[in-house]
Amino acid sequence: xxxASISTQPAGPTGLARLGRAVDPRIAGMRAVHRAVxxxxxxxxxxxxxxxxxxxLAAAETVGARGLAELAEAALAAPVLxxxxxxxxxxxxxxxxxxxxxxxxxxxxxxxxxxxxPEQLRRLADPVAEQLLPExxxxxxxxxxxxxxxxxxxxxxxxxxxxxxxxAAPASAATTAxxxxxxxxxxxxxxxxxxxxxxxVRVAEARVPLxxxxxxxxxxxxxxxxxxxxxxxxxxxxxxxxxxxxxIHSECFTGDLLGSLRCxxxxxxxxxxxRMAAEPGGGVLLYLAQEGRGIGLVNKxxxxxxxxxxxxTLDANRALGYGADExxxxxAATMLEALGIHGVxxxxxxxxxxxxxxxxxxxxxxxxxxxxAANGVNDAYLETKKSRFGHLMG
Numbered sequence: 001x002x003x004a005s006i007s008t009q010p011a012g013p014t015g016l017a018r019l020g021r022a023v024d025p026r027i028a029g030m031r032a033v034h035r036a037v038x039x040x041x042x043x044x045x046x047x048x049x050x051x052x053x054x055x056x057l058a059a060a061e062t063v064g065a066r067g068l069a070e071l072a073e074a075a076l077a078a079p080v081l082x083x084x085x086x087x088x089x090x091x092x093x094x095x096x097x098x099x100x101x102x103x104x105x106x107x108x109x110x111x112x113x114x115x116x117x118p119e120q121l122r123r124l125a126d127p128v129a130e131q132l133l134p135e136x137x138x139x140x141x142x143x144x145x146x147x148x149x150x151x152x153x154x155x156x157x158x159x160x161x162x163x164x165x166x167x168a169a170p171a172s173a174a175t176t177a178x179x180x181x182x183x184x185x186x187x188x189x190x191x192x193x194x195x196x197x198x199x200x201v202r203v204a205e206a207r208v209p210l211x212x213x214x215x216x217x218x219x220x221x222x223x224x225x226x227x228x229x230x231x232x233x234x235x236x237x238x239x240x241x242x243x244x245x246x247x248i249h250s251e252c253f254t255g256d257l258l259g260s261l262r263c264x265x266x267x268x269x270x271x272x273x274x275r276m277a278a279e280p281g282g283g284v285l286l287y288l289a290q291e292g293r294g295i296g297l298v299n300k301x302x303x304x305x306x307x308x309x310x311x312x313t314l315d316a317n318r319a320l321g322y323g324a325d326e327x328x329x330x331x332a333a334t335m336l337e338a339l340g341i342h343g344v345x346x347x348x349x350x351x352x353x354x355x356x357x358x359x360x361x362x363x364x365x366x367x368x369x370x371x372x373a374a375n376g377v378n379d380a381y382l383e384t385k386k387s388r389f390g391h392l393m394g
Contacts, residue, residue: 036184040162045071056171086317124165161295229289232287262377275347290328303316312381
């Protein structure tokens with residue numbers, strides 16, 4: 001009997017085509033972004049391609065000596081540090097509370113050899129680390145790259161919930177290929193948020209009686225790249241209502257699970273479920289995997305440390321390099337459409353949620369206030385929501 005052979009070629013588009021399976025370019029692009037993010041989180045450089053140019057990138061907070069050595073080997077010029085505009089303002093000692101430019105452009109900073117070390121790079125990326133490390137030598141702005149590359153690099157870091165700070169250099173294609181670095185295109189990175197939201201599908205549903213809502217179900221939604229699931233908590237039969245009560249709730253590990261007093265997320269979550277249980281038509285709570293207004297749990301903890309040193313929640317996010325709110329409400333709109341819900345009454349104090357959902361094609365028939373009293377710890381946080389985020393506290 002002849003010995004069977006097994007192909008060791010990667011299952012790329014050519015292999016899938018031979019199997020008679022069409023490859024969706026959108027899904028292929030999402031997978032490339034997902035893999036690139038995983039590499040950056042591990043401290044491995046990746047290759048960003050666009051406009052006929054290539055950048056080798058490494059996340060400043062995770063890259064180690066090996067990753068820096070690979071970057072130096074593939075670089076065609078001296079590496080720079082790419083920072084989002086808010087983080088660059090903090091590093092260059094500009095007021096982080098200053099209003100951002102209408103279109104923030106990442107800043108490239110030329111680094112001295114002394115700064116091209118893992119511990120110094122982490123200091124430049126993370127304002128919390130400044131408490132532990134010595135002062136760095138002066139840094140000066142460096143020339144930019146092709147227009148599309150720096151914004152895509154910052155977006156890639158944010159998708160991975162990493163600090164938006166990357167070591168970058170023009171790359172040699174031959175060297176990056178020899179090193180086996182993963183390539184990803186600017187187009188795929190910039191399309192990722194839209195593609196991830198549009199590709200959400202319901203993958204599981206079960207009846208889950210809740211303490212405040214015995215007639216409840218939970219439906220899980222997953223994007224085509226296999227990322228973290230978003231959940232819909234369905235109380236009663238909201239799918240049958242013309243415009244059911246709806247709450248868009250971003251997950252909050254500290255508030256929802258641990259009962260943190262720093263925010264009002266826990267009371268808002270449980271209060272919304274109880275409110276829907278008392279509503280004749282029930283309601284739907286969309287529990288989105290967008291912790292900390294989209295910056296992730298680790299960065300939220302860093303923001304808390306900055307708040308303890310005197311910054312409010314908005315300025316703490318900017319000091320980390322993030323915007324005031326990084327959430328994407330297209331996710332919520334896709335979930336509602338999949339549930340057959342096209343109009344809602346939104347349970348919120350945040351006018352941005354009203355505008356964001358309406359912009360995605362969901363009919364918003366009104367706002368229902370969702371207020372909870374301060375607890376003595378979150379007083380300043382609630383005041384910041386009102387004064388700086390424009391929340392309607394009434």
